[in-house]
Amino acid sequence: MARLPVKPSTLRALFAKSGNLCAYPGCTHELINTKNKFVAEVCHMEAAESKGERYNPTQNDEQRRSFDNLLILCHKHHVETDEVEEYPIQRLREIKATHEAAHGKKTFKVDESVIFQLESEMLKYWADVEKANNFEYVAPEFSVEIDKNKSPKELFAALYEAASNLEEFTNMLREWNYTLDNEIRSFLLKAGYDTTSYDAIPYYENPFANRAWEIHNLGIPNKFTDLTTLLLQVEVRFLEEYLKTHANDGVTTLRFKEAKTELMEMARSAGYAD
Structure with a gap:
C-alpha cells in the first residue's frame, strides 16, 4: 500500500504537545519560526516504507501514520536519529514520552495569520478562475462552467x-x-x-x-x-x-x-x- 499522509488532526495533536521545540533532548530548535514557517520535520519512528529505518512489518499503514509513531525533530536530529543501532525504537519512544511529558500541558498553536494568508491566497485564486472562465475563454459558447460558489x-x-x-x-x-x-x-x-x-x-x-x-x-x-x-x-x-x-x-x-x-x-x- 502507498505511504499515507499524516492526518491534520494528528499534526495538531503533535504540535499541541511539542512546546514548539524539537523533541530531541536539550534541543532548542523551534518548529514554527518567527515568520510562521514550519522549519522542522515530522518523523516516523518506525518507518512508513519497507526500506526505512526501524521498519516494522507487523504494523499497518494507519499505525505507521498514527500519533504514537510520529515525532517532530529539527533536520539535524532527524538525520542523527536515523542511526538505528544508536537509536532503536525503544529509545525514540522514551525521547517522545519525556518531551511530551515536559511540554504537553503548555498551550501552543499555529499563528492564525498563517490560516488567514492561505485563505486570502485561495480567495484570489478562485477570483482568477472565475475571471478566466467567464471573460478569458477563447470560445465562450463552448466553455465548461466552473462555479466557485457551489457548496x-x-x-x-x-x-x-x-x-x-x-x-x-x-x-x-x-x-x-x-x-x-x-x-x-x-x-x-x-x-x-x-x-x-x-x-x-x-x-x-x-x-x-x-x-x-x-x-x-x-x-x-x-x-x-x-x-x-x-x-x-x-x-x-x-x-x-x-x-x-x-x-x-x-x-x-x-x-x-x-x-x-x-x-x-x-x-x-x-x-x-x-
Whole structure:
C-alpha cells in the first residue's frame, strides 16, 4: 500500500504537545519560526516504507501514520536519529514520552495569520478562475462552467449526476449493440439478399449477435460500482475534514450523516456482477 499522509488532526495533536521545540533532548530548535514557517520535520519512528529505518512489518499503514509513531525533530536530529543501532525504537519512544511529558500541558498553536494568508491566497485564486472562465475563454459558447460558489453538497451532487449520465450513455451503447444483428439482417433483406445462410449461423459464431456482451454486462457495470464507491469514500473523507472548520454548516452536516450511512450500506452489500 502507498505511504499515507499524516492526518491534520494528528499534526495538531503533535504540535499541541511539542512546546514548539524539537523533541530531541536539550534541543532548542523551534518548529514554527518567527515568520510562521514550519522549519522542522515530522518523523516516523518506525518507518512508513519497507526500506526505512526501524521498519516494522507487523504494523499497518494507519499505525505507521498514527500519533504514537510520529515525532517532530529539527533536520539535524532527524538525520542523527536515523542511526538505528544508536537509536532503536525503544529509545525514540522514551525521547517522545519525556518531551511530551515536559511540554504537553503548555498551550501552543499555529499563528492564525498563517490560516488567514492561505485563505486570502485561495480567495484570489478562485477570483482568477472565475475571471478566466467567464471573460478569458477563447470560445465562450463552448466553455465548461466552473462555479466557485457551489457548496460541497452541490459539487458532490454534480459528480454523482455526471457518473449517472455516463452510465446512461453506456446503457444506450449496449442497446444499440443488441439490435445490431437485426439491423444488419433487415439491411440485407432490403438490398435484395437471401438471408438463409446468414440466419443459419449459430448466435455464438455470429460476431454481430450479443456483441461485447461481457463488456456491457459485466465489465462496465463493475467499473461503475468502483466509481460510485470511490466517489462516496472521497465525499465522506472530504466532509470529515471540511466540518472540522465549518461545524455550523447544517446542510453539509446533514449530508455528511447521509453519506456515512450510504457508505456503510455499500460496505455491507455492494458487489460485482459475475
